[in-house]
Amino acid sequence: MEITPEKLFNARRKFLKLGAGSLVSALLADNLLAAVLKEQGLDFKEMSAEEAYTLNGEHLELTKEEIATSYNNFYEFGFSKADPKNKAHTLKTSPWEIQIEGEIEKPFSISYTDLLKQVHLVERVYRFRCVEAWSMVIPWVGFELRELIELAKPNSNAKYMRFTTLYDPKQFPMQGAMQLLNFPYKEVLRLDEAMHPLTLLAVGMYKKPLPPQNGAPLRLVVPWKYGYKSIKSIHKIEFLKEKPISTWEEENPREYGFYGNVDPEVSHPRWSQSSERVIGKRGQVKTLYLNGYAKEVEHFYQGLDRTKLY
Ligand SMILES: Nc1nc2c(c(=O)[nH]1)N[C@H]1C(S)=C(S)[C@@H](COP(=O)(O)O)O[C@H]1N2
Numbered sequence: 001m002e003i004t005p006e007k008l009f010n011a012r013r014k015f016l017k018l019g020a021g022s023l024v025s026a027l028l029a030d031n032l033l034a035a036v037l038k039e040q041g042l043d044f045k046e047m048s049a050e051e052a053y054t055l056n057g058e059h060l061e062l063t064k065e066e067i068a069t070s071y072n073n074f075y076e077f078g079f080s081k082a083d084p085k086n087k088a089h090t091l092k093t094s095p096w097e098i099q100i101e102g103e104i105e106k107p108f109s110i111s112y113t114d115l116l117k118q119v120h121l122v123e124r125v126y127r128f129r130c131v132e133a134w135s136m137v138i139p140w141v142g143f144e145l146r147e148l149i150e151l152a153k154p155n156s157n158a159k160y161m162r163f164t165t166l167y168d169p170k171q172f173p174m175q176g177a178m179q180l181l182n183f184p185y186k187e188v189l190r191l192d193e194a195m196h197p198l199t200l201l202a203v204g205m206y207k208k209p210l211p212p213q214n215g216a217p218l219r220l221v222v223p224w225k226y227g228y229k230s231i232k233s234i235h236k237i238e239f240l241k242e243k244p245i246s247t248w249e250e251e252n253p254r255e256y257g258f259y260g261n262v263d264p265e266v267s268h269p270r271w272s273q274s275s276e277r278v279i280g281k282r283g284q285v286k287t288l289y290l291n292g293y294a295k296e297v298e299h300f301y302q303g304l305d306r307t308k309l310y
């Protein structure tokens with residue numbers, strides 16, 4: 001069975017209107033999200049299994065929640081996969097402000113809580129592929145980035161979006177220690193990629209608010225790109241005319257390019273990308289072009305040299 005783009009985007013879409021008068025504004029954003037998710041009963045059992053877990057005919061088996069929340073990359077807390085879960089308790093995600101700036105009608109700052117009231121939460125089961133040749137399948141809760149873009153009202157100069165993780169060495173110990181990376185972590189998308197309905201700002205996973213190690217309270221998810229594009233704990237969003245350099249591109253452009261598109265035919269300089277290890281399962285599976293989302297997004301890259309999209 002084939003899932004048309006329309007089905008892919010809408011079948012799993014359950015609107016949770018947060019704007020209704022029934023909201024108790026005193027609730028913390030996290031409680032609010034948890035309460036609304038519960039009330040609306042985003043229940044896997046209610047969905048047709050085929051629609052919820054299928055990508056273009058392929059059955060998607062969810063990664064166990066304990067694995068997805070304990071095997072992480074979040075260098076602000078250290079290099080090892082266990083560091084984020086063990087150390088991210090220093091992250092204070094409430095209150096949380098998001099600054100929106102650059103080529104837009106009027107720069108503004110919005111709290112996470114207020115932002116949630118202005119968007120539609122959806123649940124999306126996406127494949128997630130790290131550049132290190134491992135993968136997971138995650139049920140995200142979030143909203144389409146294009147909703148925020150509409151709120152921001154970019155002008156005609158806006159061609160790129162840059163996202164920046166909060167900089168605060170008190171909360172992110174490695175930002176202040178030896179510089180593993182040029183912190184704060186920054187990532188960049190072309191505006192058309194950002195506008196694509198697959199591109200999410202996630203606020204939850206497994207029907208719960210995001211845990212700190214997964215990038216609470218707000219992180220990007222771009223399912224056809226390597227995981228490093230999915231920047232965590234976003235504090236600033238800018239609309240820009242010219243392409244800025246992102247953190248990993250600055251660190252090592254040959255190994256972690258601007259596009260970061262998943263492509264089994266373009267090797268990392270130090271390893272092949274043709275297959276991947278599914279975390280929590282045995283063996284390797286073949287990597288799919290654009291991580292299985294080619295039908296939806298390959299038009300963005302028509303005519304471009306795939307080796308330059310790495
Ligand atoms: N701020 C920040 N965002 C980040 C990273 C990071 O180190 N810092 N690591 C990236 C990488 S390489 C991956 S694979 C994913 C991992 O997301 P997960 O831990 O939720 O699986 O987060 C991405 N976002």
Ligand SMILES: [Mo]
Nearest residue numbers: 130131227228
């Ligand atoms: Mo990654």
